[in-house]
Amino acid sequence: MIVDEAKKELSLQERDGAIEEIAARLGARAERGRRFAELTSLRVGGAIDWVISPVTEEQAAAVVYELDRAGIAWRALGSGSNVLADDAAHHYVVVSLKELKGEAHFDGERVSVSAGYSLPRLCIDAGRRGLAGIEGLGGIPGTVGGALWMNAGAYGHEIGNVTESVRVAREGRVVEVPGSEVKWDYRHTSFREGELLLGATLHLRPDDPEKIGARMLEAKNKRLATQPHGARSAGCFFKNPPGSSVGTGKMIDEMGMKGERRGGALVSPIHANFIVTEGEDAKAADALALAEEIRERIRREKGIELEYEVELWRAEAPKESPESGAESPESKTSEESESSKESEESSGLQTPDSRLQTPKEEKR
Numbered sequence: 455m456i457v458d459e460a461k462k463e464l465s466l467q468e469r470d471g472a473i474e475e476i477a478a479r480l481g482a483r484a485e486r487g488r489r490f491a492e493l494t495s496l497r498v499g500g501a502i503d504w505v506i507s508p509v510t511e512e513q514a515a516a517v518v519y520e521l522d523r524a525g526i527a528w529r530a531l532g533s534g535s536n537v538l539a540d541d542a543a544h545h546y547v548v549v550s551l552k553e554l555k556g557e558a559h560f561d562g563e564r565v566s567v568s569a570g571y572s573l574p575r576l577c578i579d580a581g582r583r584g585l586a587g588i589e590g591l592g593g594i595p596g597t598v599g600g601a602l603w604m605n606a607g608a609y610g611h612e613i614g615n616v617t618e619s620v621r622v623a624r625e626g627r628v629v630e631v632p633g634s635e636v637k638w639d640y641r642h643t644s645f646r647e648g649e650l651l652l653g654a655t656l657h658l659r660p661d662d663p664e665k666i667g668a669r670m671l672e673a674k675n676k677r678l679a680t681q682p683h684g685a686r687s688a689g690c691f692f693k694n695p696p697g698s699s700v701g702t703g704k705m706i707d708e709m710g711m712k713g714e715r716r717g718g719a720l721v722s723p724i725h726a727n728f729i730v731t732e733g734e735d736a737k738a739a740d741a742l743a744l745a746e747e748i749r750e751r752i753r754r755e756k757g758i759e760l761e762y763e764v765e766l767w768r769a770e771a772p773k774e775s776p777e778s779g780a781e782s783p784e785s786k787t788s789e790e791s792e793s794s795k796e797s798e799e800s801s802g803l804q805t806p807d808s809r810l811q812t813p814k815e816e817k818r
């Protein structure tokens with residue numbers, strides 16, 4: 455109806471006005487016209503209404519507080535290396551943490567760093583200073599915030615193991631939460647949807663920089679040998695099934711699906727658990743169709759329900775959104791996950807729908 459349309463239009467205008475006002479008042483850059491295709495490593499995904507890029511932890515905490523108060527939906531995005539956002543227009547605010555990098559502050563065995571700081575950069579910085587404990591994470595192409603959010607890990611190291619405290623946005627303020635109060639599971643943590651991570655203090659251990667460098671090189675070489683290099687991917691697409699001695703990549707490979715293509719998405723010929731996108735016309739729908747085809751075949755042929763490792767972001771909030779902050783059913787030690795997989799990922803039992811996530815405000 456015309457009246458309803460006019461109302462909707464007006465409320466969108468009001469929302470846009472509120473977003474501009476909040477960003478201007480807090481001095482944060484707010485942009486329109488960005489697309490997930492520019493902001494995620496899969497290089498697909500639709501238009502985003504607004505991207506706000508805070509540059510300090512205090513500013514970021516204030517931005518999300520004001521958005522929450524105004525009832526405006528938002529979502530945090532780091533480097534976008536673990537997100538598949540669908541092709542439609544996303545009517546919410548993306549709070550990008552990429553500009554929230556600052557400096558890494560080293561103090562003895564500790565380093566304090568903001569959420570937007572590059573994880574690979576931090577691993578190099580720490581290694582050069584003779585601080586060990588995160589050198590296995592050097593090849594994970596994301597921000598510290600993204601790594602904390604999902605307890606990123608590889609080659610025997612998980613970020614949760616060395617996190618002394620995490621700075622979180624609460625009621626517009628920066629609040630320090632001891633790492634011991636966070637549940638660090640396999641690629642999952644107890645942080646709740648709607649919680650913005652601002653930074654962390656890691657407690658590392660002293661070691662010979664040369665030895666650390668050698669371990670970093672070893673991890674890098676393993677990656678280069680087993681994973682597609684320079685491809686548009688989000689890392690492993692699926693977790694390994696719990697209790698299975700065969701990794702998901704191997705299962706997909708054994709089904710002869712390496713190189714299988716749907717539109718602009720294909721199963722990497724190098725690592726079958728990587729879906730990569732190619733060409734200007736690649737769509738998120740291509741990657742999702744291929745992923746669902748893989749899941750269907752594994753379900754049919756092996757009776758196994760694969761859980762997504764990447765986060766699937768819907769443009770629109772579904773009427774009833776499942777609780778994606780639910781605890782992961784399985785957690786694994788680094789050693790277990792190392793042995794159970796070609797590279798670094800592992801298990802879980804979530805249904806696909808529980809990974810179809812909605813913006814933070816709408817989840818509450």
Ligand SMILES: Cc1cc2nc3c(=O)[nH]c(=O)nc-3n(C[C@H](O)[C@H](O)[C@H](O)COP(=O)(O)OP(=O)(O)OC[C@H]3O[C@@H](n4cnc5c(N)ncnc54)[C@H](O)[C@@H]3O)c2cc1C
Pocket residue numbers: 495529530531532533534535536537551569593594595596597598599600601602603604605606607608641649650651652687688689690765797798
């Ligand atoms: C080639 C390749 C290799 C990979 N290898 C590995 C690997 O070995 N091990 C591994 O664990 N992962 C791996 N990944 C996946 C990915 O790099 C990690 O999950 C990484 O930690 C994601 O960080 P990000 O900044 O890109 O997060 P994003 O993809 O931007 O976000 C991921 C999730 O974290 C949330 N988030 C991000 N920042 C914040 C914040 N500050 N506050 C609150 N929520 C936040 C987002 O809302 C989203 O839900 C790989 C990816 C690629 C492309």
